[in-house]
Amino acid sequence: MAYNNIQTESKDNILYITINRPKQLNALNRETIGELSQAFKDGEANSDIQVIILTGTGEKAFVAGADIKEFANYSVEEGKSLSADGHKNLFDLVESLGTPVIAAVNGFALGGGLELAMSCHIRVASENAKMGLPEVSLGVIPGYGGTQRLAQLVGKGKAIEMVATAGMINAEDAHHWGLVNHVTFQSELLEKCQEIANAIKKNSPKAISNAIKAINAGFEEGKNGFEEEINQFGNSFGTADFKEGTSAFLEKRKPNFKGE
CATH class of the missing domain: 1.10.12 (Lyase 2-enoyl-coa Hydratase; Chain  A, domain 2)
Incomplete structure (x- = not known):
């Protein structure tokens, strides 16, 4: 299937999904969420695929957030619908996949980008990665599972601190807090993800x-x-x-x- 915002490649029983919106720092919009949803469903349905690796184009950003201009003028009901649809079509979908998903967090993972990484089963970050949920600085809260998954991973106190300050943390702090599984050099990020994927592939x-x-x-x-x-x-x-x-x-x- 041809996509406008993502790229997919299958190799050695691994499906690589790359968000490809470099000018927007790979920000999520409705179309990108729809394409990601379809790509994950296709990967799950393909019996040859044993692991999925998700990343973003370039070295600056995994996903630098949601595309704010899409929802800046939404009503209360439209906001609820935006969140509910995102949960159902992508974030909950990824979390519940039977195929393990590894997020290769290359650079900024902010807002919806961090929420997407947290919905993946395993997270590996490059040393230059920066993570945060800055939504309260816009007068809104994380709406794609961030308030729940962040607390599950780092604990209630740390989650409230990250959300309330709208601040970013670096890769080492994310590793120390349990937000990511591993930190590696940018040049070795995909190699580390492949190493984990190959270990997974040996098993049932x-x-x-x-x-x-x-x-x-x-x-x-x-x-x-x-x-x-x-x-x-x-x-x-x-x-x-x-x-x-x-x-x-x-x-x-x-x-x-x-x-x-």
């Missing part, structure tokens, strides 16, 4: 998908994470991957998982 895609469901359940209102773990653990026994994994272990060979 079906089991990884089940594990993501169980982990996410612990943070979802109305769900019991322990119960979901029991269910997904049991479900694993009915998969071809489980039979292959246990057979390979007993036969002292490497497993050949099919994601089934």
